Each structure stands twice: as C-alpha cells, then as structure tokens.
Amino acid sequence: MEGAQTQKATRRVGDLFNLKGRVALITGGSRGLGLQIAEALGELGAGVVLSARKVEELASAQSYLAHRDVRADWIAADVGKERDIEQLVEGVIAKHGTIDILINNAGVSWGAPAEEHTLEAWDRVFNVNMRGVFFLTQLVAKRSMLPRSSGRIVNVASIAGLGGNPPGALQTIAYNSSKGAIINFTRALAAEWGNRGITVNAIAPGFFPSKMSAGVLAKIEERIIAETPLGRLGDDEDLKGAVALFSSDAGKHITGQILAVDGGATAV
Numbered sequence: 001m002e003g004a005q006t007q008k009a010t011r012r013v014g015d016l017f018n019l020k021g022r023v024a025l026i027t028g029g030s031r032g033l034g035l036q037i038a039e040a041l042g043e044l045g046a047g048v049v050l051s052a053r054k055v056e057e058l059a060s061a062q063s064y065l066a067h068r069d070v071r072a073d074w075i076a077a078d079v080g081k082e083r084d085i086e087q088l089v090e091g092v093i094a095k096h097g098t099i100d101i102l103i104n105n106a107g108v109s110w111g112a113p114a115e116e117h118t119l120e121a122w123d124r125v126f127n128v129n130m131r132g133v134f135f136l137t138q139l140v141a142k143r144s145m146l147p148r149s150s151g152r153i154v155n156v157a158s159i160a161g162l163g164g165n166p167p168g169a170l171q172t173i174a175y176n177s178s179k180g181a182i183i184n185f186t187r188a189l190a191a192e193w194g195n196r197g198i199t200v201n202a203i204a205p206g207f208f209p210s211k212m213s214a215g216v217l218a219k220i221e222e223r224i225i226a227e228t229p230l231g232r233l234g235d236d237e238d239l240k241g242a243v244a245l246f247s248s249d250a251g252k253h254i255t256g257q258i259l260a261v262d263g264g265a266t267a268v
Contacts, residue, residue, distance in 0.1 A: 016250040020045030023096045024247065025088075027079050027136065028106030030057035032210040033156060033239055035064070037103055040240035041247060042070030046101060049092050050074040079106045079132035080124075089139045099144040101247045104133045104182075105156040109175040109212055122174045129178035134185065141198065149197035153189070154246045157182045157204045159262050166227075169220055179204075183258050190256030199255040201246040206262025208234035229264030 024041045028034040029050035042048045042065060050072055052058055058074040065072045075091045077084040092099055108128045110121045137153060145151030160172065161179025183202055190200040207213060207224050217224070217233075225231055242259050245251040260266045 011249070013250070017244055017248045018045055019101070019248055021047075022100035023047045023049065023092070023098050024101035024103060025049045025051065025092055025099050025140070026103040026105055027051045027077075028156075029103070030054065030061040030074075032212070033205060033208060034103070034105040035061050036236055036239050037105060037156075037243045038072060039065060039068060039070060040243055041101065041103075042072060043068070044244060044248065046247075047096055048072040049096065051077045051079075051088055052106065053078050079136055080128040081132075082135060085132065085136050085139060089136070089143055093143055098148070099140050100150070101152045101154070102137060102140045102145075103154050103156065103243070103247075104137060106132070107156070107178075107212075109172055111170065111172055111215075113171050114173045117173055125174040126178050126181075129175070130181045130185070133182065137189070141193070145198050146193075146196055151198040152247045152251075153198060153200045154243055155182050155186050155200070155202040157186070157202045157258065159204050159206050159260055159266050162204060162258075162260065162266055169223070170216060186258065187256045194255055199246070199251065201251070201255060202258045203239060203242050203246070204258055204260045204262070204266075205239065206234060206260065206265045208238070224265075227265065227268070228262070229268060232263060234261065234263065 019041060024046040026034050026038045029038045030052035038048050038050055048070060050058055050061055053076060055076050058076060062072050062074055075088050077088040079085060106128060108125055110125050158179040160176045161183045164176065186200050186202040193200060209217060238261055242261050
C-alpha cells in the first residue's frame with residue numbers, strides 16, 4: 001500500500017533462543033546448578049564444554065547429558081589456579097575455535113562465625129569465587145570475545161550477595177561478601193564492555209538442593225520454605241529459563257542485570 005511503512009522482519013521467539021553454532025563454557029558444570037545450566041544450553045543447540053576439578057564427576061555429567069541428547073566435552077580445571085585457567089581457555093579454543101558463552105558457576109563456601117573466620121578460609125573463598133572468575137573472564141574476553149565484538153557472560157551469584165543472613169540461620173561472611181562482589185563485578189563489566197558487543201548479567205539463585213547446600217538444608221529447610229512466597233526450594237528446571245535468556249539473542253538488549261531465582265524470597 002502506498003505510504004505504508006516497510007516493517008523490518010523480526011525473528012520468531014524460538015529463533016531468538018537458538019544457540020546452534022555457539023560454544024558455551026560452564027565452570028562447576030559437573031553437577032548441581034552447573035549441570036542444569038549445561039543441559040539447558042545444550043538443548044538449545046550450543047556446543048557445551050564442562051569444567052570442574054574432579055574427572056570422575058565430569059565423566060558422569062557427560063554421560064548424563066548424552067542420555068539427554070546433549071553432546072558435551074569436558075576439561076578438568078581448578079578455577080582457583082591461574083595455570084589451570086590458562087589451560088582451560090586454550091583447550092576450549094584449540095578444539096572449538098571460540099567461546100561465545102561463559103558461565104561462571106564454580107564456587108565454594110565456608111561456614112564460621114565472623115569473629116572466628118580465618119584469613120586462610122577467607123582467601124580460599126575469594127580466590128575461587130572472585131579472583132578466579134575475574135581471571136577466567138578476562139582471558140576468555142581477550143582470546144575470543146573482544147576480538148569478535150561478541151559474547152555472553154553469565155555469572156552465578158547468590159541471594160547471599162544481596163544481603164545478610166537471617167539471625168540464627170547461616171554464618172557465611174566470606175561467601176556473602178564474595179557473591180556481593182560478583183554482583184557489582186557484573187554491573188561494572190557490563191558498563192565497560194557494553195559498547196564492545198558483550199553482555200554481562202548475573203543469576204542470583206536462592207536455595208536449591210545441592211552438595212554445597214546439603215548441610216544448611218538439613219538444619220533449616222523447613223524455615224526456608226516457610227519464608228519463601230512460592231513455598232518450595234528451587235528444582236532441576238528453575239535456572240533454565242534465566243540462563244537461556246541471558247545467553248541468547250532473546251536477551252541481547254539486557255546487560256548489567258541481576259535476576260534472583262529464589263521463589264520470591266528476596267521480595268519479602
């Protein structure tokens with residue numbers, strides 16, 4: 001029709017979430033939240049590379065994903081060690097040519113009253129949860145994302161990084177502090193690299209059953225559920241939508257954001 005504006009064709013929603021041809025590196029990917037994330041990205045078509053410290057757990061995760069029709073490679077590495085990080089990045093790029101999506105999920109915790117928390121334990125938590133994340137992210141960006149002006153970085157923070165712990169619940173000062181650091185690291189990096197084609201976002205999970213949370217849940221699971229608006233813990237599907245959004249073109253105009261996946265716990 002004369003005078004009508006020509007409308008640009010847009011992709012279908014399913015196409016926006018399609019990750020075919022992209023390579024995703026997931027640290028702490030052998031179990032728990034990392035394995036759930038790997039499954040989601042693999043189902044969307046990404047080439048998945050898992051990393052963790054224990055070879056047997058990585059092999060088990062690879063087998064699990066294969067039964068879900070997700071092909072995954074793995075490289076054992078300790079993200080608390082610089083040399084391991086260097087070998088991890090070089091190994092992924094040597095085999096796959098690129099790293100399009102980086103999921104910083106590996107993390108450790110430590111429980112102790114603040115007045116008794118040792119510096120050694122503090123340094124161990126920050127070495128993995130913050131220092132290792134920075135070095136890995138920097139290296140992936142320099143070797144793959146910045147030269148191509150393209151990349152998706154998703155940091156797995158925690159609702160523990162959004163505040164303190166309820167009285168009598170947990171004593172994890174270093175963990176809370178490290179996750180708070182990750183949250184502002186996400187914002188600062190998003191601001192710095194936004195005009196270079198890289199988005200940086202974070203997911204802040206609430207309580208999910210995992211090896212790390214088992215001890216806490218054994219003590220206060222009923223209390224957590226009672227204080228969560230949706231009345232349950234996270235499950236094996238609850239991170240999939242968030243990571244799919246942040247890792248794909250569906251989220252290409254989202255950066256510097258922190259999404260709590262916590263059943264509404266931080267809303268009250």
